[in-house]
Amino acid sequence: xxxxxxxxxxxxxxxxxxxxxxxxxxxxxxxxxxxxxxxxxxxxxxxxxxxxxxxxxxxxxxxxxxxxxxxxxxxxxxxxxxxxxxxxxxxxxxxxxxxxxxxxxxxxxxxxxxxxxxxxxxxxxxxxxxxxxxxxxxxxxxxxxxxxxxxxxxxxxxxxxxxxxxxxxxxxxxxxxxxxxxxxxxxxxxxxxxxxxxxxxxxxxxxxxxxxxxxxxxxxxxxxxxxxxxxxxxxxxxxxxxxxxxxxxxxxxxxxxxxxxxxxxxxxxxxx
Amino acid sequence: xxxxxxxxxxxxxxxxxxxxxxxxxxxxxxxxxxxxxxxxxxxxxxxxxxxxxxxxxxxxxxxxxxxxxxxxxxxxxxxxxxxxxxxxxxxxxxxxxxxxxxxxxxxxxxxxxxxxxxxxxxxxxxxxxxxxxxxxxxxxxxxxxxxxxxxxxxxxxxxxxxxxxxxxxxxxxxxxxxxxxxxxxxxxxxxxxxxxxxxxxxxxxxxxxxxxxxxxxxxxxxxxxxxxxxxxxxxxxxxxxxxxxxxxxxxxxxxxxxxxxxxxxxxxxxxxxxxxxxxxxxxxxxxxxxxxxxxxxxxxxxxxxxxxxxxxxxxxxxxxxxxxxxxxxxxxxx
Numbered sequence: 001x002x003x004x005x006x007x008x009x010x011x012x013x014x015x016x017x018x019x020x021x022x023x024x025x026x027x028x029x030x031x032x033x034x035x036x037x038x039x040x041x042x043x044x045x046x047x048x049x050x051x052x053x054x055x056x057x058x059x060x061x062x063x064x065x066x067x068x069x070x071x072x073x074x075x076x077x078x079x080x081x082x083x084x085x086x087x088x089x090x091x092x093x094x095x096x097x098x099x100x101x102x103x104x105x106x107x108x109x110x111x112x113x114x115x116x117x118x119x120x121x122x123x124x125x126x127x128x129x130x131x132x133x134x135x136x137x138x139x140x141x142x143x144x145x146x147x148x149x150x151x152x153x154x155x156x157x158x159x160x161x162x163x164x165x166x167x168x169x170x171x172x173x174x175x176x177x178x179x180x181x182x183x184x185x186x187x188x189x190x191x192x193x194x195x196x197x198x199x200x201x202x203x204x205x206x207x208x209x210x211x212x213x214x215x216x217x218x219x220x221x222x223x224x225x226x227x228x229x230x231x232x233x234x235x236x237x238x239x240x241x242x243x244x245x246x247x248x249x250x251x252x253x254x255x256x257x258x259x260x261x262x263x264x265x266x267x268x269x270x271x272x
Numbered sequence: 273x274x275x276x277x278x279x280x281x282x283x284x285x286x287x288x289x290x291x292x293x294x295x296x297x298x299x300x301x302x303x304x305x306x307x308x309x310x311x312x313x314x315x316x317x318x319x320x321x322x323x324x325x326x327x328x329x330x331x332x333x334x335x336x337x338x339x340x341x342x343x344x345x346x347x348x349x350x351x352x353x354x355x356x357x358x359x360x361x362x363x364x365x366x367x368x369x370x371x372x373x374x375x376x377x378x379x380x381x382x383x384x385x386x387x388x389x390x391x392x393x394x395x396x397x398x399x400x401x402x403x404x405x406x407x408x409x410x411x412x413x414x415x416x417x418x419x420x421x422x423x424x425x426x427x428x429x430x431x432x433x434x435x436x437x438x439x440x441x442x443x444x445x446x447x448x449x450x451x452x453x454x455x456x457x458x459x460x461x462x463x464x465x466x467x468x469x470x471x472x473x474x475x476x477x478x479x480x481x482x483x484x485x486x487x488x489x490x491x492x493x494x495x496x497x498x499x500x501x502x503x504x505x506x507x508x509x510x511x512x513x514x515x516x517x518x519x520x521x522x523x524x525x526x527x528x529x530x531x532x533x534x535x536x537x538x539x540x541x542x543x544x545x546x547x548x549x550x551x552x553x554x555x556x557x558x559x560x561x562x563x564x565x566x567x568x569x570x571x572x573x574x575x576x577x578x579x580x581x582x583x584x585x586x587x588x589x590x591x592x593x594x595x596x597x598x599x600x601x602x603x604x605x606x
Contacts, residue, residue: 004402005354005386007435011395012386036432038470040498046431049499054391056587064596090389094348094361095320097594133596137326163325207328 007034014047016090018055018083021048058086061096065130066103068122068174071181071189072115081110097134100127115191121170122178125201128166132203136163138267140205146261146269153271155232159225159260160268164203167223171196175211202265212263217245218256222265230272284524286421286454288376288486291341291527293550295542298532298592304539306335312546316487316529318591319346319377323364329595337372343487343527344374345456347590350384351414351424352397352407362417369420376421376486378456381407381444394590398433399443404450411451423454423486426476428461428493428502432469440465441479454486457523459515460508460531464493464500473515482523490516490549491531504533504590507545513552520556528553533592 001009010030014021021027022044035043059082063070070078089102104123113119138160149157173195180189198219200212214222217238224234235253239246260266292313297305304310315336322333336342346365349357369377382394397403407424415422426444438446448455457480466473490513492506508516508530520526530545 001354002402003435004398004400004406007398007433008354008383008395009386012389012391015391015393015395016389034434036434036436038468041430043431049430049501050393050395053393053587057392060587064593091392092388092390094350094358094384094390095323096392097324130596132327134324134327134329137330164327203327207331 010034011047011050015051015054016087017051018087021051055086058082058091058096058099061099062103065097065100066123066126067182068126068178069103069107069119071184072119072122072177072191073113077113081107081113084110097130100130103127118172118174118177118191121172121174124168125170125174125178125199128168128201129209132164132166132201133209135203137205138162138164138264140264141261141267141269149269149271156230156272158228158230158270158272159257159266160270161222161226162202162264162267165226165265166201167219167226168199168201169196169219170199173197175199200265202263204264210263217242217248218252221249221256222260225266284483285486285526286484288421288454289527290525291343291375293528293530293546293553294340295546296345296529296531296533296591297336297342298536298542299595300536300592301539301542302332306332308539309339310539310543312340312543314341314343314527316345316531317342317372319344319365319368319379320348321591321594322372323361323368327595332595333372342372342374343529344369344372344377345425345529345591346377346379347394348384348390348392349379349414350382350390351379351410352381352403353383354386355388356410357414362414366418369418374420376423376454377418378423378425378454378487380427381424381447382427394427396427396429396431396433397443399436399438399440400433401437404443404446407447408451411447411453415451415453421454421486423456423484424448425456425458425489426461426465428458428464428468430468430499430501439471439475439479440469441476445480448484449481453484455480455484456487456489457485457519457526458489458491459519460489460491460493460504460512461502462515463509463512464502467495467500473511474518477515477518478522482519485519485523485526488516488519488523488526488528489531490528490545491533504531505535508548513548516549517552517556520553521560524560525553525557531590533590536592 014027022042028044031043031047035046037043037046062082073081085103085106089106091099104127107123108120171194173192177192197213198216200214200222202210204210220241221234221238224237235249239249294312294314294316297315297317317333322329324330351357380394381397383397384393384395385391411422411424444455462473462476490508491504492508494501494503494505528549530542530549532542
């Protein structure tokens with residue numbers, strides 16, 4: 001490794017330290033070897049400017065992207081969570097947008113959190129929002145495209161779900177809670193009761209984010225279609241999983257498809 | 273054997289157009305920009321904010337592109353780091369260049385992390401031959417890859433390395449000459465570094481190859497007494513305008529951007545700052561024409577005599593806030 005790379009690795013490692021660098025005698029000694037310092041700041045103090053900024057910048061970015069999660073946790077637990085996350089999960093993407101990509105999984109492991117399940121739901125919701133917010137655009141499914149699919153081809157037709165659609169099962173009404181937390185000034189927002197739901201999160205062609213609560217059956221079918229399962233096998237798999245709802249699936253599939261296309265969840269049909 | 277052809281020998285700004293005076297495109301200004309379509313010569317956009325699939329960021333970019341030229345300014349390339357910029361990053365950047373038809377692309381003379389960790393900061397490099405060699409090789413490759421002229425910005429810094437063997441201006445000059453790339457000359461960064469590291473900022477301004485300056489940045493900063501932080505907060509201070517004036521006198525008409533990234537004021541305030549830049553630029557070009565150059569010594573403000581502020585505990589993030597996911601709309605499944 002070159003001398004330049006060695007200094008850079010040394011510096012990059014130190015900047016993620018959780019404690020102030022000038023307090024550490026070893027760091028002070030190393031810093032004085034690599035950094036010049038001046039009559040106003042010691043080498044370690046100069047390095048400390050960057051370390052402080054690492055934490056301020058990344059914490060601010062996470063607060064901006066996860067207002068619901070930080071609102072649930074409160075200052076003390078949020079700081080502990082972020083310190084742990086940034087300490088354990090180093091940022092690897094060139095974009096700050098991706099900083100929270102592993103936060104939902106990290107929150108899952110943090111069972112010390114007071115409202116743990118709620119926090120997990122909120123972290124998942126907020127990361128999904130980030131994902132669909134700037135996902136690829138897709139054109140609306142045209143009626144002519146649907147009409148061009150031969151009747152006999154529908155059984156094995158594959159639906160293409162829009163890139164800006166995400167599916168999320170939650171145990172708490174986190175969408176509503178997030179909105180309240182973002183709007184609340186100093187008034188406390190009560191923790192809601194459990195209220196499991198299957199959500200479809202979607203960015204429309206107007207670029208606004210939408211959420212729609214769907215039934216467990218509809219959610220399961222959409223997920224299979226999203227995974228590339230052809231229409232009939234997907235319906236059969238869902239019917240097997242929800243045997244009491246077989247008639248519902250048969251009766252609703254046409255109407256559902258129409259709705260999914262209208263809502264721009266389904267943007268193409270590929271007939272084999 | 274004759275000297276190799278270099279555009280720098282023949283044309284100012286490496287032959288790039290003078291786009292006039294513009295401002296950095298920032299999210300809080302979108303409503304005013306789209307409603308009023310203000311008179312701005314061009315916008316500088318933060319590349320990474322638009323290297324996404326679609327949605328609002330690209331929609332907003334499209335609306336800007338309908339009415340204004342843009343140039344791209346990156347904050348994440350980390351060209352001097354232990355590893356070269358990733359191919360994936362460069363491919364996405366090239367896609368954005370083609371999409372925006374940007375005349376040139378800029379990033380910073382810095383590193384941003386190591387061992388796969390990205391610190392999202394503009395970390396300084398030692399001013400030494402090894403760093404020159406590393407950056408020169410990569411800058412050439414980046415310029416070839418992007419298929420448009422590439423320029424590096426002199427970066428603000430809060431430390432210098434014991435391994436440095438040359439002045440910052442020599443470091444910058446050596447790199448841009450050997451890589452045959454442009455300079456995005458940030459005169460505020462010159463001021464910040466002159467204060468933080470104790471040198472004459474005018475020496476920096478005079479020493480760099482002026483024909484390689486394709487763009488200039490002016491911005492505010494935050495003086496904490498012991499050091500200045502390049503926050504891009506607040507108006508440009510007089511000594512920085514002096515450096516800008518001197519730069520234009522030496523380099524001629526160069527595309528200029530006003531950056532304002534923190535405590536972002538209403539658009540009109542930033543536009544007024546751009547008009548200030550335009551006025552100074554026009555004056556400096558007039559002086560340049562008359563060949564009477566230089567800022568009188570008595571007009572210069574001593575570097576260490578600036579107002580000091582209390583400790584700053586806010587992050588500085590180049591480019592201001594990102595477009596972000598906020599309000600969601602409920603719809604009912606039918």
